[in-house]
Amino acid sequence: MKTLADLRAAMAVGVVVQVTNHRYPELSRERTVIKVQTKRWYLTLPESHPRHGEVEGSWMDIPPANRCAFDGNSVTITREPEWNDPGPWVTLTFNQDGR
Numbered sequence: 001m002k003t004l005a006d007l008r009a010a011m012a013v014g015v016v017v018q019v020t021n022h023r024y025p026e027l028s029r030e031r032t033v034i035k036v037q038t039k040r041w042y043l044t045l046p047e048s049h050p051r052h053g054e055v056e057g058s059w060m061d062i063p064p065a066n067r068c069a070f071d072g073n074s075v076t077i078t079r080e081p082e083w084n085d086p087g088p089w090v091t092l093t094f095n096q097d098g099r
């Protein structure tokens with residue numbers, strides 16, 4: 001995986017991805033892509049999420065390429081500039097074939 005286009009292709013309905021949440025590590029778990037829209041993805045909630053059981057999942061906006069750092073089968077997404085914290089937000093890791 002080298003580009004945002006690769007990431008968008010990999011985030012298909014039914015794909016299981018390891019989500020590492022750098023801000024809330026207790027929410028780091030495998031999640032499944034449930035829906036894909038033009039500008040966002042809908043992923044299942046991990047059991048550790050406070051709203052697990054109330055809602056099916058949560059939306060994740062597709063980030064701009066300048067917030068993505070690609071590394072083989074994973075991508076680390078930094079926080080939005082208005083957070084005033086340029087650190088990593090989440091890392092998405094796919095199996096070796098990119099899915």
